[in-house]
Amino acid sequence: MATTRICVGRIKGHVVQFHPSANLKPTSQQVRLAVFSMIKEEIKTSASILDLYAGTGILGIEALSLGCANADFVEINRKTARQLNSILKSFNLDSNTQVYPMSTESFLSLKNRSYDIIFIDPPYKTNPWPNLFSKILSTKILKENGIIVAEHYKKQLLPSVQPQLRKLNFKQYGDTSISILKKIGNN
Secondary structure: OEEEEOOOOOOOOOEEEEOOEOOEOOOOHHHHHHHHHHOHHHOOOOOEEEEEOOOOOHHHHHHHHOOOOEEEEEOOOHHHHHHHHHHHHHOOOHHHEEEEOOOHHHHHHHOOOOEEEEEEOOOOOOOOHHHHHHHHHHOOOEEEEEEEEEEEEOOOOOOOOOOOEEEEEEEEEOOEEEEEEEEOOOO
16 A cells, blocks of 8 residues: 555645555645645635546545535546545545546546536646647636646646636646646636
């Protein structure tokens, strides 16, 4: 078993245990602290969260720990999705969360609701970025004034930002880059 700790909010310090695998590397504590420092104004008790490529769900769990209303997690690996359900239950977060064991592309095709904050942290060896932002915008899954937190490999450039997305922040931590984008306008 591998572990990481919740670093913010009401369950700060609690340990998340998970079975390690080649494609499962939770966001480091340093990066999580930086992310939540950058988006602290967006964290509200009414905020709905979407965690794409969720893995351990650590980003969504941190947002819930800070008081966000609910979170949906999308994880294609069924074993990892079951593990994430167990993690959520262990912190009594299962009543305001849902885990979808499917691909991000399939989930975005459902277009069943919209979110205030979308965390996107795909495995570094993949490159979903070319069409991902346009798909998020075309499905209207991101609310107006909603934000995207995109975690990506430092050598992997994100596509040109759509006119409806404004880059709020960009930081690099070792091999990890964080891009924070905000949806503007009604499109």
